[in-house]
Amino acid sequence: MYSPRLLLLTALLLAATPGFSQVDTFVFENDEQQQRFRQLSNELRCPMCQNANLTGSPGGVAEDLRREIHRMILAGNTDAEIEQFMFERYGDFIFYLPRLRADTVLLWFGPLLFLLLGGYIGWRIFRQASGNQQAASGVALDQAEKERLRRLLDDE
Amino acid sequence: MKKFIFYAPIAAFLALAFVLWRGLYLDPTELPSVLIDKPMPSFVMTTVEGEPVSNADLPGRVFLLNVWGSYCLPCLVEHPTLMRLSEEGEFPVVGVNYRDRRLLALDWLDVNGDPFEYSILDEDGRFGIDLGVYGAPETFLVDGEGVIRYRHVGVLEENVWREVFMPAIAELRGALAPSP
Numbered sequence: 194m195y196s197p198r199l200l201l202l203t204a205l206l207l208a209a210t211p212g213f214s215q216v217d218t219f220v221f222e223n224d225e226q227q228q229r230f231r232q233l234s235n236e237l238r239c240p241m242c243q244n245a246n247l248t249g250s251p252g253g254v255a256e257d258l259r260r261e262i263h264r265m266i267l268a269g270n271t272d273a274e275i276e277q278f279m280f281e282r283y284g285d286f287i288f289y290l291p292r293l294r295a296d297t298v299l300l301w302f303g304p305l306l307f308l309l310l311g312g313y314i315g316w317r318i319f320r321q322a323s324g325n326q327q328a329a330s331g332v333a334l335d336q337a338e339k340e341r342l343r344r345l346l347d348d349e
Numbered sequence: 350m351k352k353f354i355f356y357a358p359i360a361a362f363l364a365l366a367f368v369l370w371r372g373l374y375l376d377p378t379e380l381p382s383v384l385i386d387k388p389m390p391s392f393v394m395t396t397v398e399g400e401p402v403s404n405a406d407l408p409g410r411v412f413l414l415n416v417w418g419s420y421c422l423p424c425l426v427e428h429p430t431l432m433r434l435s436e437e438g439e440f441p442v443v444g445v446n447y448r449d450r451r452l453l454a455l456d457w458l459d460v461n462g463d464p465f466e467y468s469i470l471d472e473d474g475r476f477g478i479d480l481g482v483y484g485a486p487e488t489f490l491v492d493g494e495g496v497i498r499y500r501h502v503g504v505l506e507e508n509v510w511r512e513v514f515m516p517a518i519a520e521l522r523g524a525l526a527p528s529p
Contacts, residue, residue, distance in 0.1 A: 240483035254483045257474040282481040284383040317354050
């Protein structure tokens with residue numbers, strides 16, 4: 194029953210479990226700290242892999258930054274302090290939501306600007322078109338024209 | 350007014366097209382360093398050989414700070430350039446051995462040659478974080494006051510040296526030269 198082959202197979206299957214893959218195991222003092230850690234590593238962007246947050250990134254630097262967040266949370270740093278720490282080293286890129294500053298204003302409000310511009314142009318065109326329509330329907334036909342129109346329609 | 354309505358979408362389209370067209374030729378992996386014109390972060394560490402090293406040991410003139418690792422293949426590509434610079438001796442090269450193992454680093458230097466004045470041992474990448482490093486190779490240009498002036502991400506090829514570093518150094522020297 195307990196053949197060596199079966200044992201080997203079981204051992205191999207166990208070795209392949211995702212549980213053995215490398216996962217950071219950070220220990221926190223309470224759930225609140227853990228929650229903050231999760232939030233920060235979800236909101237900060239990995240500088241190496243470009244389009245992954247720190248949580249989802251396998252990159253070396255992401256691993257280091259997660260370790261750093263963990264250390265700072267345990268050391269009693271606030272979220273704002275940790276974000277400032279990251280900003281001083283990696284700049285705006287580290288944030289998925291860039292900070293609102295003079296040189297990021299266009300990034301934040303550019304879409305609104307385009308929407309307003311498009312809305313204004315659309316409104317102008319609409320108004321012009323409806324103006325033309327009104328002008329057209331406002332023209333009264335005289336007797337001769339009415340007669341001609343009736344004849345044209347009768348021909349149909 | 351009518352003219353404005355007619356031309357505004359075309360102007361907006363052209364502006365957007367220009368921005369996007371330019372975007373096609375930007376390298377998204379090259380992030381601007383926030384440390385430009387800031388002093389080197391302070392450090393008290395050891396070299397790969399085990400000697401203590403700190404800011405006081407930085408060369409008191411323009412030098413290169415090169416982030417490398419024994420696992421890093423592009424580092425081998427730029428290695429001849431660093432060797433040449435080191436042999437010419439005009440610009441000292443200080444290494445940062447980033448996220449590596451000490452013995453592997455020593456071995457790598459032994460096999461390939463050591464262009465560095467010394468290499469700061471940064472096994473856990475903590476110093477790299479202070480430098481805003483996100484992967485080897487990266488090369489910083491640091492002036493005699495220890496202020497970071499330029500950062501290049503990726504291989505320091507000869508043409509990068511000629512076309513980017515040399516003008517940057519010339520500019521630094523121009524700014525530092527005593528005015529007549």
